[in-house]
Amino acid sequence: MTRQISIDPVTRIEGHAKITIQLDDSGAVSDAHFHVTQVRGFEKFVEGRPFHEMPSLMGRICGICPVSHLIASAKACDALLAVTIPPPAADLRRVLNLAQIAQSHALSFFYLSSPDLLLGMDADPSQRNIFGVLQADPQLARDGVRLRQIGQQIIEILADKRIHPGWVVPGGVSQPLNAEKRDAIMAMLPEGLTIARRTVDWFRDVLKKYEEEIATFANFPTLFMGLTTPEGTLEMYDGGIRIVSADGERVADGLRGDDYATFINEAVEPHSYLKSPYYAPYGYPDGIYRVGPLARLNIVDRPGTPLADAEFAAFRWQDRNSSFHYHYARLIEVMYCFEKMAQLLENDTIMDEHVRARAMPNSRVGIGVSEAPRGTLMHHYEIDADGLITRANLIIATGHNNLAMNRGVLQVAQHFIKGEVIPEGMLNRVEAVIRTFDPCLSCSTHAVGKMPLQLQLLTPTGEILDELRR
């Protein structure tokens, strides 16, 4: 008899989701899906609002990554104004974004995934949480809490508020940085870097215990996408989009964020409110790609800061297709974030008073692309002659990873789930593969059916039921 296993809700992720696993007559896994079960609708209800409100409105999508949405949204609004924002404002936004990435990575690694990594995938579920970590390794738990605190405090010093600050505005930022604030931030950076290094040192040994997971946690060839600098180093705020293949060959480079619709199409699967973007030239679903820490380190030639570069040399020997290595990549990015913030803040021009460009809207379409902790984030707005939003389209990092997450769930389920009796630890692995991606589902589910792109409705087998082009 066929049977369905449902993991609902998936725990230790951000937002609500469930996983269903289909078993055939022999008890083998025949199919598995990752369902995102909520709709947020931001794309729809911002229609009619003045575009200057968009950063703060869009920031409300998430309480963990409000900064990422603020930045992508403000960049889209900069494009509506058609201005080049003052360079110090861009650098200040960069620092804010790096602090945000560091704190979010700390949340993902320490709070959500370290219980699996420290205590083991098969540990007692009542212990397999941050409190269990606190008992087993107080230093590790304290490091996680402190790292997140440092990131959040930097955000607060810069923007006056840790969550949903109003500091990032169309045209730049609302207040310049003074020396006192700069020094306060600089004073915290060495500790953040120390924690990141200590954690990477610990994690390198942990990796040896998880060979089976490394081999099966969404380990398959896909494309990887992210922003890079022209020099091929990490870029979290601006820059061209680079796409590389599973074996590291460059597929595309220097793509412009505002051309995203020419190379990304969005599909919708009936089982999820999360859309499934794919690389258009490769079609669906062959255009599957991944974004986020693993993808970013897979596309760059090197991160671009000394200690992160050194660690990257070891990382490069790992299997580049295993999503298990999102964890490792995340830690290297935390190192990069602290090193990069120091580089940016050392430059006195960051305290320049001119931090906001002012203009009337000069363009009817504005697209902002930046790197959020979980990957490339795209905000696309259109306005009428009065500056009111007529259309908004968001492609959230987690959405880019949707196809890979689904395929990853199936891969893990097929490997670990066999027979009638299924140990809890095996189901935990199915959740843990999702955790490697650090999905933020509250960010990622918006108005399905309003995409200004090609829209395909697919059966579970990938057969196209309906197709719509706008």
Added chain:
Amino acid sequence: MSGVVTLKINGQDIGAHDEESILQAALDNGIEIPTLCDLPGLSRIGACRLCLVEIAGNSNLVPACITPVQEDMVVTTDSERLQAYRRTIVELLFAEGNHVCSVCVSNGACELQDLAETLGIDHLRLPGLHPAREVDASHERFILDHNRCVLCTRCVRVCDEVEGAHTWDVTARGIESQIIADLNVAWGDSESCTGCNKCVQVCPTGALVDKGRSVGEMRRRREFLPYLTMMRKENGK
């Protein structure tokens, strides 16, 4: 001929001109009464009912802004009954429109928000109506967001009484009421509007705002109003 009357407000003996309202007499003596539609320099209309007070011997509550003082009047400006009325009024205002402080340009500088805070309103007992209302951004420099309008008509009065343009008016009835420019044209098409921005300065909420403001960036300057009114009166003598 104006005379002086004596009365009690909250047990305090007070002297006032007999032309004065209870609100004015209270304010002159440092007694706060919550208001929303009232603004020094504009005519008083008793629309918002937040300044309701109790008068001994009168079972009805009266609006302090338009009720003149009388000899031997005994006024109470704060009681459980009054608090309950005021809270209900403010909750009704929130429920009737679309007020989302956290993403509003007037966050931190909004009289409706201040009232809610003062009255301890941290949630609504009434379901929000969430009406579908328009945003008029047709003016080059300003925006009228009907979602945040509480129909205090300060804009209507300042435009008529101080600027003399009478661009703003109120159309329709009851819950359908809304502020209109001229004979219900887009603000940007109004022929009478002088673009003086007095209406924007007097708006208590985020309904009338400067274009280009982001969340929490709206600030108002209103000190000028009583002086303007005074100067106009003197010149008209």
